[in-house]
Amino acid sequence: MTxxxxxxxxxxxxxxxxxxxxxxxxxxxxxxxxLLLVTFLIGRVVPVDPVLAMVGDRASQSTYDAAYHQLGLDxxxxxxxxxxxxxxLSGDLGESVLTKNPITTDIxxxxxxxxxxxxxxxxxxxxxxxxxxxxxxxxxxxxxxQAVRVIGLIGYSAxxxxxxxxxxxxxxxxxxxxxxxxxxxxxxxxDLPDDGTGFLLYDAAMAGEWEAFWNxxxxxxxxxxxxxxxxxAYISRMTRSFMLNELAQEYIITARVKGAxxxxxxxxxxxxxxxxxxxxxxxxxxxxLLEGSVLTxxxxxxxxxxxxxxxxxxxxxxxxxxxxxxxxxxxFVAINLLSDLLYxxxxxxxxxxxK
Amino acid sequence: MSDTPxxxxxxxxxxxxxxxxxxRLGQFYRTWLAFRSNTLAMVGLVIxxxxxxxxxxxxxxxxxxxxxxxxxxxxxxxxPSLSHLMGTDEQARDIFSRLVWGSQITLVVVxxxxxIATPLGILVGTxxxxxxxxxxxxxxxxxxxxxAFPRLVLALAFVAALGPGIQNAxxxxxxxxxxxxxxxxxxxxxxxxxxxxxxxxRLQGASSARIIWGHVVPxxxxxxxxxxxxxxxxxxxxxxxxxxxxxxxxxxxxEWGAMIASGRRFLIDQWWVATMPGLAIFVVSLGFxxxxxxxxxxxxxxxxx
Numbered sequence: 111m112t113x114x115x116x117x118x119x120x121x122x123x124x125x126x127x128x129x130x131x132x133x134x135x136x137x138x139x140x141x142x143x144x145l146l147l148v149t150f151l152i153g154r155v156v157p158v159d160p161v162l163a164m165v166g167d168r169a170s171q172s173t174y175d176a177a178y179h180q181l182g183l184d185x186x187x188x189x190x191x192x193x194x195x196x197x198x199l200s201g202d203l204g205e206s207v208l209t210k211n212p213i214t215t216d217i218x219x220x221x222x223x224x225x226x227x228x229x230x231x232x233x234x235x236x237x238x239x240x241x242x243x244x245x246x247x248x249x250x251x252x253x254x255x256q257a258v259r260v261i262g263l264i265g266y267s268a269x270x271x272x273x274x275x276x277x278x279x280x281x282x283x284x285x286x287x288x289x290x291x292x293x294x295x296x297x298x299x300x301d302l303p304d305d306g307t308g309f310l311l312y313d314a315a316m317a318g319e320w321e322a323f324w325n326x327x328x329x330x331x332x333x334x335x336x337x338x339x340x341x342x343a344y345i346s347r348m349t350r351s352f353m354l355n356e357l358a359q360e361y362i363i364t365a366r367v368k369g370a371x372x373x374x375x376x377x378x379x380x381x382x383x384x385x386x387x388x389x390x391x392x393x394x395x396x397x398x399l400l401e402g403s404v405l406t407x408x409x410x411x412x413x414x415x416x417x418x419x420x421x422x423x424x425x426x427x428x429x430x431x432x433x434x435x436x437x438x439x440x441x442f443v444a445i446n447l448l449s450d451l452l453y454x455x456x457x458x459x460x461x462x463x464x465k
Numbered sequence: 466m467s468d469t470p471x472x473x474x475x476x477x478x479x480x481x482x483x484x485x486x487x488x489r490l491g492q493f494y495r496t497w498l499a500f501r502s503n504t505l506a507m508v509g510l511v512i513x514x515x516x517x518x519x520x521x522x523x524x525x526x527x528x529x530x531x532x533x534x535x536x537x538x539x540x541x542x543x544x545p546s547l548s549h550l551m552g553t554d555e556q557a558r559d560i561f562s563r564l565v566w567g568s569q570i571t572l573v574v575v576x577x578x579x580x581i582a583t584p585l586g587i588l589v590g591t592x593x594x595x596x597x598x599x600x601x602x603x604x605x606x607x608x609x610x611x612x613a614f615p616r617l618v619l620a621l622a623f624v625a626a627l628g629p630g631i632q633n634a635x636x637x638x639x640x641x642x643x644x645x646x647x648x649x650x651x652x653x654x655x656x657x658x659x660x661x662x663x664x665x666x667r668l669q670g671a672s673s674a675r676i677i678w679g680h681v682v683p684x685x686x687x688x689x690x691x692x693x694x695x696x697x698x699x700x701x702x703x704x705x706x707x708x709x710x711x712x713x714x715x716x717x718x719x720e721w722g723a724m725i726a727s728g729r730r731f732l733i734d735q736w737w738v739a740t741m742p743g744l745a746i747f748v749v750s751l752g753f754x755x756x757x758x759x760x761x762x763x764x765x766x767x768x769x770x
Contacts, residue, residue, distance in 0.1 A: 137609075140606060141606075141609055141610055141613050144606065144607070144609075144610030144613070145610060145613060145614070147610075148610060148611075148614070148619075149622070152622050152623065152625075152626045153626070155626050155627070156625075156626045259505075259758075260505075263505075263751065263754045263755065263758065264751065266698060266750075266754050267698055267702075267747055267750040267751035267753075267754050268743075268746075268747045268750075268751075269702055269705050269706065269709070269722070269725070269743060269746050269747065269750075270702075270706075271706065271709050271725065272705075272725055272739070272742075272743030272746065272747070273743075275725070275729060275732055275739055275743070276740065276743070278732065279732055279733065279736055279740075283732070283733045397615070398615070400615060400618075401615035401616070401617050401618055404617060404618060404621070404706075405617075405706050405709065405710075408709075408710065419618070419621065420710055423621060423625050423710065423712065424710075424711060426625070428625065428626070431621070431622055431625045432622060434618075435614065435618055435619065435621070435622040438614070438615060438618050439613055439614045439615075439618070439619075442613055442614065442615060443613050446613075
C-alpha cells in the first residue's frame with residue numbers, strides 16, 4: 111500500500127464522517143424546529159388569555175387592543191411562529207409573568223443548581239452502577255444477579271418525590287445526618303460572592319470559604335444520592351446486558367485459553383468493548399436526570415430549573431413554563447446528538463459500517 | 466402412550482397438535498408454564514390481581530368514607546391503629562379507605578392511557594411503515610420530536626396549557642406515551658411489508674386501508690401490548706408526579722400522588738400521611754415492573770435488555 115492511497119482512503123473516510131455528521135445536524139435542526147412548533151402550539155391552546163394576564167381584567171378595550179397588538183396576536187399564525195422562532199434564536203424566550211424578568215435570565219440564574227445536582231447524581235450512578243452491572247453479569251442467574259436486578263427494579267418503581275421525602279424524614283428529621291432542604295444554610299449564604307458562577311461548590315472553593323464549601327457538599331449528598339440511585343438502576347441494567355454480550359464473544363474464550371486472569375478478562379477485555387455503548391447510556395441517563403430533577407428539586411427546595419418550572423406551573427406563568435420546556439427539550443436533543451457523535455468516534459465498527 | 470387416557474396437560478403439551486386451536490392453546494400453556502416458574506413475575510401478577518380486586522371491591526373493603534372525614538377535633542392525624550389501619554389525615558379521613566378508593570383512579574388512568582396511546586401509536590407506526598417514502602419521513606419526524614422531550618416535562622406543559630385535572634392529565638400522558646409504540650409498530654410493519662401474503666392481498670385488489678387494518682395491525686398488536694405493559698409502571702409514576710405537583714386529580718379525590726403532596730406538610734410529626742400513599746404507588750408500580758420484566762423474559766429470551 112502506498113502513501114498516496116492511504117491518504118486517499120483517509121480523505122474519503124473523513125469525507126464520509128463529515129457527510130454523516132452533516133446529516134445528523136440537519137435532522138437535529140428539523141427536530142429543534144419541531145420542538146419550537148410544539149411549544150408554540152401549546153402556547154396557543156392555553157385557555158389563559160395572555161393579554162388579560164398582562165393588562166388585568168379591568169383594562170379598557172383600547173388598552174386591551176394595544177396589548178393585543180403589542181403581543182403580535184393580530185398577525186397571521188404563520189407569521190407569529192416565524193417571529194417566535196426568530197426571538198428564540200436570538201435568545202429571547204419572552205418575559206416571565208411571575209418574576210417580570212426575561213426568561214433567559216431567569217433560566218441562566220437557576221440552571222447551575224440543576225447542573226451541579228445532576229452531575230453529582232450521574233457520577234454516583236455511574237460509579238456504583240457500572241461495577242454492580244459487571245458483578246451481576248459475571249454472576250448471571252445467581253443470587254448477586256437477582257439482587258442487582260431487584261435493586262434496579264425498586265429504582266424503577268419508587269416515585270422519586272416520595273423517596274426524597276422518605277430520605278428527608280429518615281436522614282434529616284430522625285437521624286440528623288444530613289442538613290434539610292435547600293442548597294446552603296442561611297448562615298453561610300453571605301460568605302459566597304454575589305457574582306459567582308452559581309456552582310456553589312466551585313464558588314465556595316474559589317472564595318476559600320471551606321466551611322461554606324462543606325455545608326454545600328452536605329446539602330448535596332441526599333438529593334444527589336437520590337438521583338444517583340435512579341441513574342444507577344438504568345446504568346447497572348445496561349452494563350449487565352452489554353457485559354453479557356461481550357463475555358459470550360469468542361475473543362473472551364481466546365483470552366481464557368491463553369491463560370489471562372479472570373479479573374483481566376472482565377475489567378480489561380470485556381469492559382473496554384462494553385464501554386463504547388455505555389458512554390451513550392451514561393449520556394442518556396444524564397439527560398434523564400434533568401427530568402428527575404423537576405420532582406426532586408421540588409422536594410428538596412433546590413433552587414434549580416425544576417423548581418423554577420414547577421413554581422411557574424403553579425402560578426400559571428405560561429411563557430416561563432414553555433421556556434423551560436423548550437430549554438430542557440433542547441438539552442435533551444443536544445445530549446442525544448453528542449452521544450451519537452461520541453459513539454461514531456469511539457467505535458471503529460460504526461465508523462467502518464459507513465462504507 | 467396412546468392407550469393411556471390423555472390428560473388435559475398432555476393435550477396441551479402435545480407436539481402434534483390436531484388443530485390450530487390446540488396448537489395455539491398449547492403455545493399459550495407453555496408460555497404460562499415458563500411464566501409461572503418466574504417468581505418475580507408471579508409476585509407481580511399477584512400484586513396486580515390484588516389491585517384490580519381492590520378497585521372492584523372498594524365499597525366493601527374500605528371501612529370509612531374516602532371523602533368525608535370523621536370528627537375534626539378528635540380524629541385528625543391519628544397514628545395508625547386497629548380502628549384506622551394507616552392512620553387519618555388532616556381532615557380526619559381514614560387513609561386506608563382513601564388508598565382503597567384511590568386504586569380505582571390509578572387503574573382508570575392506566576387503562577385510559579393505554580386505550581388512547583396504543584391505537585394512536587399503532588396507527589402512526591403502521592401507516593409510516595407500510596407506505597414508506599415521504600409519509601414515513603414526515604410521521605417519524607413527528608414521532609422523534611415528541612421523543613425529544615422528556616416525558617414528564619412535556620406532560621407538564623400540556624397540563625399547564627389544558628388546565629389541571631384528571632382528564633387533562635390522562636390526555637397529556639397519552640400524548641407523551643405513543644411515540645415509542647409508533648416506532649415499534651413501524652419496525653414490525655417493515656419486516657412484514659414485503660411478505661408474500663401482503664403482496665397476495667394487494668394483487669387481489671385490497672385497498673391499503675384494508676391491508677393495514679386486516680393484515681398488518683393484527684401482527685403488530687401483540688408486541689405492542691407487551692411494550693404497553695412494560696410502560697405501565699412509568700404511566701403510574703408520571704400520573705403520581707402530576708398529582709404530586711397539583712396538576713392531576715384535584716382534591717378531595719383520593720389520588721395517591723396528591724395525597725403525598727398534602728401529607729408533605731406533616732411529614733416530620735405525622736409521617737404516615739405521606740408515607741402510606743407512596744408505599745401504595747411503589748408496590749403497584751413494582752408489581753407492574755415485575756410482571757413486565759417476567760413477560761419480557763418469557764416472550765423474548767434473547768432480549769436481555
